[in-house]
Amino acid sequence: QVQLVESGGGLVQPGGSLRLSCAASRITLDHYAIGWFRQAPGKEREGVASFKWSDGSTVYSDSARGRFTISRDNTKSTVYLQMNSLKPEDTAVYYCAAAGGETTLLWYENDYWGQGTQVTVTS
Numbered sequence: 747q748v749q750l751v752e753s754g755g756g757l758v759q760p761g762g763s764l765r766l767s768c769a770a771s772r773i774t775l776d777h778y779a780i781g782w783f784r785q786a787p788g789k790e791r792e793g794v795a796s797f798k799w800s801d802g803s804t805v806y807s808d809s810a811r812g813r814f815t816i817s818r819d820n821t822k823s824t825v826y827l828q829m830n831s832l833k834p835e836d837t838a839v840y841y842c843a844a845a846g847g848e849t850t851l852l853w854y855e856n857d858y859w860g861q862g863t864q865v866t867v868t869s
Contacts, residue, residue: 747772748770748771748772748773748844748857748858749769749770749771749772749773750768750769750770750773750780750842750843750844750858750859750860751768751769751771751860751861752766752767752768752840752841752842752860752861752862752863753766753767753769753863754766754767754863755840755863755864755865756864756865756866757866757868758832758865758866758867759867759868759869760832760833760834760867760868760869761831761832762832762867763828763829763830763831763832764829764832764865765826765827765828765829766782766826766827766829766840766842766863766865767824767825767826768780768782768824768825768826768827768842768860769822769823769824770823770824770825770844771823773844773858775799775823776799776800777799777800777846777847778798778799778844778845778846778847779796779797779798779799779844779845779846779847779848779849779850780796780797780799780818780825780842780843780844780845781793781794781795781796781797781842781843781844781845781849781850781851781856782794782795782796782814782816782825782827782840782841782842782843783840783841783842783843783851783853783856784836784838784839784840784841784865785838785839785841785862786835786837786838786839789838791841791853792807792851792853793807793850793851793852793853794806794807794809794810794814794827794840794851795807795810795814795815795816795827795851796816796845796849796850796851797816797817797818797825797849798848798849799818802818803849804816804849805849805850805851807851809835809836813829813830813831813832814827814828814829814830815827815828815830816828825842827840827842829865832865832867833867834867834868835867836865836867837865837866837867837868838864838865839862839863839864839865840862840863840864840865841859841860841861841862841863842859842860843856843857843858843859843860844856844857844858845857
């Protein structure tokens with residue numbers, strides 16, 4: 747069974763940084779794009795960034811572009827989300843997910859999900 751395990755969430759002040767990790771197992775990553783999504787209380791789940799494993803192509807949401815960077819470690823089958831210049835509105839549960847094929851910020855195009863990690867940005 748495919749496993750996606752997120753880590754790295756926490757409490758940070760506005761302007762701070764966090765790096766989230768998504769460790770993938772039992773999945774042929776070359777066939778998938780790994781994405782980061784987030785969901786704040788009372789809001790819909792939204793795509794943040796996506797990384798296509800086979801060619802390294804990426805896509806970012808408007809809110810993430812310029813502040814967040816998605817990357818991978820081939821040796822660890824892990825995808826990272828480096829988040830800089832964090833804002834209170836970035837507060838949410840962050841999930842990683844796997845979609846077959848191309849990068850996508852659409853949550854319903856993903857086949858597998860992790861359990862999520864909480865990110866709270868507050869002073």
